[in-house]
Structures are given as C-alpha cells and as structure tokens.
Amino acid sequence: MNLTLHTLACSYDGEMRYGKSMTAKPCLGSVVVLQGWGEWIEKYEEVIRNWNERGYNVIIPEWRGQGLSSRFLTDP
Numbered sequence: 476m477n478l479t480l481h482t483l484a485c486s487y488d489g490e491m492r493y494g495k496s497m498t499a500k501p502c503l504g505s506v507v508v509l510q511g512w513g514e515w516i517e518k519y520e521e522v523i524r525n526w527n528e529r530g531y532n533v534i535i536p537e538w539r540g541q542g543l544s545s546r547f548l549t550d551p
C-alpha cells in the first residue's frame with residue numbers, strides 16, 4: 476500500500492491531516508473514505524489496501540480534533 480500522509484492548514488490556526496493512496500493498477504476511479512467521529516487514518520489501512528487492489532485511488536481525511544489533526548480546544 477502506498478499511503479502518504481499530509482496536512483492541510485486551516486483558517487482556525489490548526490492543521491487537518493489527510494491520507495492519499497494511489498493504486499498501482501490502471502485507475503478505475505477514486506474513493507473518499509469518511510470515517511466516523513473518534514476514528515483515525517491508520518485504522519483504515521486494510522480498507523484502503525482493498526480499494527487500491529481493486530484499482531481505485533483513496534483519499535481519507537481526519538476530522539478536526541481526531542487522531543493527529545488539531546484540536547478544538549487547547550486541552551487535548
């Protein structure tokens with residue numbers, strides 16, 4: 476699996492993490508995985524791998540305040 480992690484600067488002086496995984500096969504399309512509240516990107520590695528093996532690119536954001544994305548409050 477070719478999962479690369481990135482950060483996106485947000486207007487509230489924080490960062491939002493997202494992952495991107497490109498398939499090695501001819502691309503059939505893209506899938507956006509929107510996980511539930513309290514989840515993090517790495518938990519979905521198997522799901523991402525399965526989509527890649529089927530020929531799809533995957534984008535997965537990590538919601539604000541979840542995983543390693545910036546928190547709403549100063550107290551983590």
